[in-house]
Amino acid sequence: MSAIDVKDLTVAYHKKPVLMDVAFSTPKGKLMGIVGPNGAGKSTLIKAVLGLIPKASGNVKILGEGYSPKNKKVGYVPQRGSVDWDFPTNALDVVLMGRYGHVGWFKRPSKKDVEIALDCLDKVGMKEYSDRQISQLSGGQQQRVFLARALAQDAEVYFMDEPFVGVDAATEKAIIALLNELKEAGKTVLVVHHDLQTVKEYFDWLLLLNKKTIAVGPTEEVFTSELLQKTYGGKLTFLDQSTIVTQ
Structure with missing residues (x-):
C-alpha cells in the first residue's frame, strides 16, 4: 500500500x-x-x-483510505504567508493545536500533551520561546513553531507547503x-519546494509538476535535464551539474 495515491485529479478556478488529470503514487517512508x-x-x-479546496474530478487516497480532515494520521504545514501571525497566542498554544486530534476540541490538553508540545518545540530549537507571542517571532522562528505543531500531531503522512x-x-x-x-x-x-539546487540533496522521491504530472x-x-526542461518549458540554463538557473 502506498502512502498517497492520486488519480485523475483536476482542479479549476472560474x-x-x-491542475489537469494529475496522477502520482508515493511509497511509504519517502521524503518527496x-x-x-x-x-x-x-x-x-x-x-x-487535503480537501481544502474543491476538486473538479479525481480520486485521492491516503494510507489506502479516502481523506478526511479528522484523520489524525495526516499533518499539514501551510505556507507561512497564509497564516495570521497577529493572532494573540503564544508558541506553546500553537503547538498544542497539533494535539487536538488526540485530545478532542472541547477538552483541555493534559499534562502529557503539554510535555509532548514542549518536547516538539525543543526538537526545533524553540522551547525557550514557548511563552513568546507568535507575532514577536522572526519568520524562521514562526516556521519552526508550525513544524513543531505538525510533529505534535504525530502523523504518518505530512504535507509541507514551501517550509x-x-x-x-x-x-x-x-x-x-x-x-x-x-x-x-x-x-x-x-x-x-522551489530551490532546484538542493533537490538532489534533500529528496529521495520527486514529482515534477506543471499543471499536470510531468514525471514522478x-x-x-x-531529476534530469531533459525532464526539467520539459517541466519548466525550456526556461532553465544548466551552468554545470550542480548549478541550474531559471530564466
Whole structure:
C-alpha cells in the first residue's frame, strides 16, 4: 500500500483548469519533493489532496483510505504567508493545536500533551520561546513553531507547503534534519519546494509538476535535464551539474 495515491485529479478556478488529470503514487517512508515553475499548481495540489479546496474530478487516497480532515494520521504545514501571525497566542498554544486530534476540541490538553508540545518545540530549537507571542517571532522562528505543531500531531503522512521560504540557513538546515528524522522513523513527507539546487540533496522521491504530472519517481531517475526542461518549458540554463538557473 502506498502512502498517497492520486488519480485523475483536476482542479479549476472560474472554470479554468489549474491542475489537469494529475496522477502520482508515493511509497511509504519517502521524503518527496514537489517541484515546478511558478503557477504550476504545486500549492493547489496539496490543498486539493487535503480537501481544502474543491476538486473538479479525481480520486485521492491516503494510507489506502479516502481523506478526511479528522484523520489524525495526516499533518499539514501551510505556507507561512497564509497564516495570521497577529493572532494573540503564544508558541506553546500553537503547538498544542497539533494535539487536538488526540485530545478532542472541547477538552483541555493534559499534562502529557503539554510535555509532548514542549518536547516538539525543543526538537526545533524553540522551547525557550514557548511563552513568546507568535507575532514577536522572526519568520524562521514562526516556521519552526508550525513544524513543531505538525510533529505534535504525530502523523504518518505530512504535507509541507514551501517550509524553506523566508528562513535563514540555520533554520533550513534544522528543518531538513528533522524531515530526515521523520523519514527514518517511517513517516512520509511531501514538500513543495522551489530551490532546484538542493533537490538532489534533500529528496529521495520527486514529482515534477506543471499543471499536470510531468514525471514522478526516485529523484535520481526524475531529476534530469531533459525532464526539467520539459517541466519548466525550456526556461532553465544548466551552468554545470550542480548549478541550474531559471530564466
